[in-house]
Amino acid sequence: xxxxxxxxxxxxxxxxxxxxxxxxxxxxxxxxxxxxxxxxxxxxxxxxxxxxxxxxxxxxxxxxxxxxxxxxxxxxxxxxxxxxxxxxxxxxxxxxxxxxxxxxxxxxxxxxxxxxxxxxxxxxxxxxxxxxxxxxxxxxxxxxxxxxxxxxxxxxxxxxxxxxxxxxxxxxxxxxxxxxxxxxxxxxxxxxxxxxxxxxxxxxxxxxxxxxxxxxxxxxxxxxxxxxxxxxxxxxxxxxxxxxxxxxxxxxxxxxxxxxxxxxxxxxxxxxxxxxxxxxxxxxxxxxxxxxxxxxxxxxxxxxxxxxxxxxxxxxxxxxxxxxxxxxxxxxxxxxxxxxxxxxxxxxxxxxxxxxxxxxxxxxxxxxxxxxxxxxxxxxxxxxxxxxxxxxxxxxxxxxxxxxxxxxxxxxxxxxxxxxxxxxxxxxxxxxxxxxxxxxxxxxxxxxxxxxxxxxxxxxxxxxxxxxxxxxxxxxxxxxxxxxxxxxxxxxxxxxxxxxxxxxxxxxxxxxxxxxxxxxxxxxxxxxxxxxxxxxxxxxxxxxxxxxxxxxxxxxxxxxxxxxxxxxxxxxxxxxxxxxxxxxxxxxxxxxxxxxxxxxxxxxxx
Amino acid sequence: xxxxxxxxxxxxxxxxxxxxxxxxxxxxxxxxxxxxxxxxxxxxxxxxxxxxxxxxxxxxxxxxxxxxxxxxxxxxxxxxxxxxxxxxxxxxxxxxxxxxxxxxxxxxxxxxxxxxxxxxxxxxxxxxxxxxxxxxxxxxxxxxxxxxxxxxxxxxxxxxxxxxxxxxxxxxxxxxxxxxxxxxxxxxxxxxxxxxx
Numbered sequence: 192x193x194x195x196x197x198x199x200x201x202x203x204x205x206x207x208x209x210x211x212x213x214x215x216x217x218x219x220x221x222x223x224x225x226x227x228x229x230x231x232x233x234x235x236x237x238x239x240x241x242x243x244x245x246x247x248x249x250x251x252x253x254x255x256x257x258x259x260x261x262x263x264x265x266x267x268x269x270x271x272x273x274x275x276x277x278x279x280x281x282x283x284x285x286x287x288x289x290x291x292x293x294x295x296x297x298x299x300x301x302x303x304x305x306x307x308x309x310x311x312x313x314x315x316x317x318x319x320x321x322x323x324x325x326x327x328x329x330x331x332x333x334x335x336x337x338x339x340x341x342x343x344x345x346x347x348x349x350x351x352x353x354x355x356x357x358x359x360x361x362x363x364x365x366x367x368x369x370x371x372x373x374x375x376x377x378x379x380x381x382x383x384x385x386x387x388x389x390x391x392x393x394x395x396x397x398x399x400x401x402x403x404x405x406x407x408x409x410x411x412x413x414x415x416x417x418x419x420x421x422x423x424x425x426x427x428x429x430x431x432x433x434x435x436x437x438x439x440x441x442x443x444x445x446x447x448x449x450x451x452x453x454x455x456x457x458x459x460x461x462x463x464x465x466x467x468x469x470x471x472x473x474x475x476x477x478x479x480x481x482x483x484x485x486x487x488x489x490x491x492x493x494x495x496x497x498x499x500x501x502x503x504x505x506x507x508x509x510x511x512x513x514x515x516x517x518x519x520x521x522x523x524x525x526x527x528x529x530x531x532x533x534x535x536x537x538x539x540x541x542x543x544x545x546x547x548x549x550x551x552x553x554x555x556x557x558x559x560x561x562x563x564x565x566x567x568x569x570x571x572x573x574x575x576x577x578x579x580x581x582x583x584x585x586x587x588x589x590x591x592x593x594x595x596x597x598x599x600x601x602x603x604x605x606x607x608x609x610x611x612x613x614x615x616x617x618x619x620x621x622x623x624x625x626x627x628x629x630x631x632x633x634x635x636x637x638x639x640x641x642x643x644x645x646x647x648x649x650x651x652x653x654x655x656x657x658x659x660x661x662x663x664x665x666x667x668x669x670x671x672x673x674x675x676x677x678x679x680x681x682x683x684x685x686x687x688x689x690x691x692x693x694x695x696x697x698x699x700x701x702x703x704x705x706x707x708x709x710x711x712x713x714x715x716x717x718x719x720x721x722x723x724x725x726x727x728x729x730x731x732x733x734x735x736x737x738x739x740x741x742x743x744x745x746x747x748x749x750x751x752x753x754x755x756x757x758x759x760x761x762x763x764x765x766x767x768x769x770x771x772x773x774x775x776x777x778x779x780x781x782x783x784x785x786x787x788x789x790x791x792x793x794x795x796x797x
Numbered sequence: 798x799x800x801x802x803x804x805x806x807x808x809x810x811x812x813x814x815x816x817x818x819x820x821x822x823x824x825x826x827x828x829x830x831x832x833x834x835x836x837x838x839x840x841x842x843x844x845x846x847x848x849x850x851x852x853x854x855x856x857x858x859x860x861x862x863x864x865x866x867x868x869x870x871x872x873x874x875x876x877x878x879x880x881x882x883x884x885x886x887x888x889x890x891x892x893x894x895x896x897x898x899x900x901x902x903x904x905x906x907x908x909x910x911x912x913x914x915x916x917x918x919x920x921x922x923x924x925x926x927x928x929x930x931x932x933x934x935x936x937x938x939x940x941x942x943x944x945x946x947x948x949x950x951x952x953x954x955x956x957x958x959x960x961x962x963x964x965x966x967x968x969x970x971x972x973x974x975x976x977x978x979x980x981x982x983x984x985x986x987x988x989x990x991x992x993x994x
Contacts, residue, residue, distance in 0.1 A: 209835055314841045337863075339834075370838035370863035371825060441863070449861035515866040540920065542883040542909040545903040546810065547848035583908055625958045746907055749848045754907045775944060 196711065205376040212368040214614075215338035216305050216361070217242030217344030220275045224382040224622075225249055228269035229260040229674040230625070232653035233279030234314040235368040236307035240277055241656070243667040248379065251665050253656050256593070256624040257282035260616075261304070263291045268300035269394070271385025277305040280321050285593065285625070286323065290358065295404040296329040296394050296746040297356035297411075299385065301349030310485045311512030316573070316592065318510070320486035321362040329412050332360045333424065334439040334461040338372040342457070347424060355418075357412055366441040366512070390585060416463045424459025425470060432569050434527055435476025437489060437501075437771065438467065442482045442513050449519045452528050464492050473498065478527060484513045502527075549578050551752035552727065552778025554647055554692045554718035558750065559616075560782065561698035565706075567612040567641075570603065572596040572626070573619035575652045576645050583747045587616060594625025600640040612706040615642045619660045619675065620650040629791040633711040634683040641705040642684075642713045644677060645692070647720040655723030663724070679713045686712035693718060693780050721778050729779030729794045733757055734770050738791035742769025745783040745792060752776035753783050804857035806865040810884055811876030811902050811919035813847050813861030819974065820874070821852040823952050826970035827962060828856040838863035849880055875953050876934070876948065878902050878917045885921065894925055895994070897947065908982040923962055929994050930954065937989050953990020966990075 210218065214241045230240035244251040248754065254260035257278045264276035267561040276496055278286065283306045287467040289370050290304070306324070309315035325332035333348050335341040341363065367700040390399055419425060436446050441463050446455070458464065458471045473479045479501040483489050487504040522529060549556050560578040562569050563586040571577060571587035572595060579794035580587045593756055600615035617626045635639055650656040656662050659673035666745040677688055686708040705712035721727045731752075736746070745753050752773045772783075774795060784792035807824065811817035821837055829835045855863045859931040867887055873894045875881030881896045886896060896918070905911040912921075921929040932954045934947035949971060956967050964987075971983050 207829070209829045209837075365865060367839065369840060370836060372836045372860075372863065373829065373834055377929070444863070514864050515862050519866070540882045540885055541913060542879055542914060543903050543905045545847070545849040545879070547813070548904055582904070625981070629813070649891045743909075749904065753901050774816055 193554045200377045203378050205378060206443055207332040207373060209371045209373050210236065210338045210342070210374045211371045212237035212335070212338050212341040212363055214242050215275065215341035215374050216275075216345055216363070217246070218374065218376065219342035220249060221246045222342065222377050222379050222769060223346035223347070223349050224273050225275045225345075226382075226384060227251075227264065227274035228275045228277070229254050229263045229267075229292045230277040231255075231257045231260045231282055231283050231285075232656040234653055235276050235309055235365040236279045236282075236305070236363070237548075237653045237656060238368070239305060240665060241654070243275070245410065253488070253650070253658060253665050257285040258289060261286040264302060264304075265289060265293055265298075268302040269296045273301040274380050274683050275303050275305060278307075279315065280306055280319055281315060281592070282306070284325050286406040290328050290330075291326070293358050293619055294330050295396060295408055296399060297407070298352060298358055299388065301382070301445060303345055303348040303361055304358060304417075304637065305345070305361045305363060307365070307368050309365050309484055315366055318485060320488055320546045321360060322488045323486060325360050328358075330357050330360055331355070331407055331415055331419075331460060332378055332461060332462040334362050335459070336443045336457070337367065338370070338374045340459070341367060341477055342374055342544075344424075355623060357411060357415075362440070364441055364760060381772060408428050409619045410543075412463065416466070419463055419465040420461050420467050422460055422465075423469045425465050425468060426455075426457045426459065426618055427468070428455040428457065430722070431453045432476050434478050435472055436479060436480045436482055437472065437662050438482040439489075442484050444519070445513055445515045445518045446482050448515045449531060450522060450527070452530055458489070461488070461796040462487065466496050469493065470496070470498070471639045473501070478502065478525075480525065480527070481703055482507060482513070482521075501651065514697070527759040535794060540746055545577060546581065548751055549575065549584070550721060551750050551773075551776040552721040552780040552782075553647055554716060554721070555579060555750060556584070556692075557695050557780070557782045558643065558645065558690070558692040558698050558716055559584050559703060560584045560786075562614060562616070565612060565702055567614040567702070567706075568603070569614045569616055570599040572617040572621045573617075573652075574621050574645070576616060578720075581749075583749045593621055594629065597626050597629035597633060597640070597642055597793060600642070601629060601636065601638045604638045604640050605636070612702075613640045614702070615640055617642065618642060619644055619646040619648060620649075620658045622675070623659055623673070627678070630679065630684070630711070630713075631682050635638060638707065638711045639686070640711055641702065642711065643676060643702075644679075644713060644715050646715050646717065649720045649723050651720045651723060655720070656788075657724070661724070672772065675715060684711055684713045685717065686710070688713070689715050689717050691718065692716040693782060695782065695785050721780075727778055731777035731779055732784050732792050733774065733795045734772055734782065735793055736769070736793045737767070738788055739765070739770055740791075741770060742788065743770070744786050744788060745770060748783045748786065767793050801803060801952060802858060804855050804860055805872070806870050807854040807872045808865060808887055809852040809854065809874045809876075810880040811850050811897075812880060813850050814851070814900075815876040816945065817876050819852050820948045821854055821877075822974055823949075823967070823970045824854055827966050828971055830849060830966060830970070833857060833961060836860045836863035849883070851884070855889065863906045869910050872955070874951060874959060876951065879903065882914050882917045882920065884922070888925070890924075891928070893928045893958060894921060895930045895932060895951060896921065897933055897951055899935050899947075916941040932990065932993050933991070937993060938986060939990065941981055941982060941985050946982050948983065949983045949986040950990035950993065953987035954994040956987070956991055957994045
């Protein structure tokens with residue numbers, strides 16, 4: 192952004208607010224004239240589309256998966272509309288095929304992919320780095336440090352996209368996406384939709400044409416390498432020349448926090464790197480330090496540039512998130528003095544961990560307890576129900592990646608590798624994401640597996656985003672509901688049964704029938720999520736103190752509403768054996784009551 | 798707060814569903830309206846499922862990192878006893894602490910695999926003496942007619958640390974962030990919390 196333009200926009204400011212990085216990406220799309228936004232939910236990226244859907248100027252929808260989200264985005268950009276696609280970093284692997292090809296063809300409308308990494312794996316299967324995808328796809332990658340930059344970089348990315356005929360990635364991390372920082376709001380700029388223009392030589396990737404595009408991509412990367420040397424997004428801040436720090440993203444602020452006296456090269460563009468700028472900066476400081484999060488990407492790129500004399504990732508971390516402490520400790524290890532003193536800690540206490548659990552009244556609980564009763568090998572998937580792997584439920588045995596459950600079950604069954612019934616357990620959202628195609632494989636090969644679709648009618652784990660089974664769209668407007676029963680029958684499944692997941696006995700019977708059936712069988716559960724889109728609260732159950740023997744079987748359902756407490760123990764004559772149900776949390780699902788051998792768990796009288 | 802160069806570090810901790818994130822949003826509204834640079838960071842996504850929730854909240858003239866450094870917390874506001882003791886060594890020796898008296902057992906304790914720490918209040922008082930305050934957020938909110946207002950009771954108690962901020966600024970923030978039908982209850986909760994400290 193040039194200075195004159197910046198001043199003009201400042202004058203037009205619509206106010207100053209505190210926004211999370213994800214809210215800021217959404218605002219950035221609004222201000223930069225984005226017409227279509229497409230996404231698949233995944234922490235820490237989900238709030239981006241959720242907030243975009245609040246702007247009536249933007250058509251915003253959740254797609255079936257990241258690949259279709261990306262391809263719908265390509266379509267809008269083919270029509271010349273400014274487009275934003277968003278997903279978490281593991282989602283980029285799902286969308287890699289269209290990303291690589293879209294890089295080859297180039298884009299007539301501005302196209303930005305916002306991808307959120309999750310260093311520290313707060314809620315992800317892997318700890319990977321979007322910058323490596325940018326390098327693979329040979330597209331620019333912008334790297335904001337706070338919410339103001341998150342918002343502005345969306346516009347910058349779209350400008351670059353149009354200028355260099357390339358999709359552009361804006362990379363975020365959990366801390367950038369989920370930290371709230373101050374943002375100045377500017378008005379929206381409109382960009383007319385140009386409309387689809389035929390240009391098959393550019394947009395049909397048959398080998399004879401694609402080879403010509405390869406030449407263009409090589410040329411484009413060379414031009415981009417020149418551009419980044421002078422881009423205002425890469426900034427040098429001169430302070431003491433004793434220590435010079437090359438950094439980007441949230442790491443910039445951690446370093447500023449612990450060693451503000453150093454000089455900084457803050458890279459707003461983390462691919463391609465400005466080689467001349469980096470070498471010039473390095474030549475002017477006594478000690479050079481590279482501070483980056485996730486993978487040693489800058490470090491490796493600098494080594495390719497022939498640079499070896501710097502302090503790199505080994506000093507800071509090899510796994511997990513950065514933090515001001517990690518940066519501080521790393522600099523200390525490298526023998527770099529800091530003006531600030533270290534912390535004075537008091538006592539450390541060994542506190543029991545508090546992992547996430549299935550909610551009170553969760554419809555997944557009963558059916559997983561049924562899986563356990565029939566002692567099946569359960570190949571599962573990614574969603575809230577993955578929590579059933581943890582004690583006390585401990586009823587699933589694999590979860591590899593989105594949509595893997597059915598394919599995994601087919602493979603095990605084909606080699607005859609299980610002496611127990613084979614169940615593939617997959618949520619409705621994940622089934623739509625990538626479970627339909629492996630079900631086709633099961634039908635095609637007539638493999639003897641039982642597929643259980645845990646249909647709670649929402650994408651719950653990521654905060655309750657609607658999908659094709661929900662009946663409404665991202666902005667809340669009603670739409671048709673995809674009929675999963677008809678869908679699986681359409682694929683060719685001959686056995687389809689519906690069960691109530693709150694009824695453990697009913698589930699066991701339904702599962703036994705499905706397992707006995709020759710060929711692939713599908714069992715569908717029929718209870719919605721208790722939290723989303725509407726909170727469901729029935730009459731609570733209570734534990735009758737006189738009947739309860741304190742055996743603890745009710746605790747094996749792993750429900751946060753059923754428990755013990757020192758406070759309750761003090762009041763009860765049973766002491767530590769006293770069990771209580773939190774009547775605020777209990778939704779009345781009855782699963783614990785079904786298991787109680789004493790009938791001591793009863794509906795609360797009104 | 799009068800020292801413009803200083804950044805104040807507030808750490809909030811609790812259990813998913815207790816409303817700790819709303820409480821930190823109220824703080825955000827208040828201090829941004831008072832003209833400060835504010836940064837706050839939380840990890841959510843799993844929080845709805847009863848996991849632990851923490852918020853790092855920093856305000857001052859210019860704030861760089863959204864994360865507080867270990868041992869650098871000026872104020873700890875905790876919604877649950879275990880979630881308070883978990884972070885005791887994040888607090889500066891002269892730090893101030895408010896703890897909600899609620900006790901929520903995590904799965905490992907419910908399953909009898911681990912013990913819930915005893916004497917949490919005593920431990921805090923040993924290190925931080927009179928800078929530790931205990932508040933019965935649930936009890937007060939229950940008397941007002943809705944246990945779910947316990948988080949705003951705690952915000953009310955917490956507001957006592959910032960006498961420069963007028964009650965009206967807190968009330969406005971609460972009204973900005975909550976639906977109109979919840980305004981009366983939560984304004985009462987704020988004042989009752991203030992009285993409790």
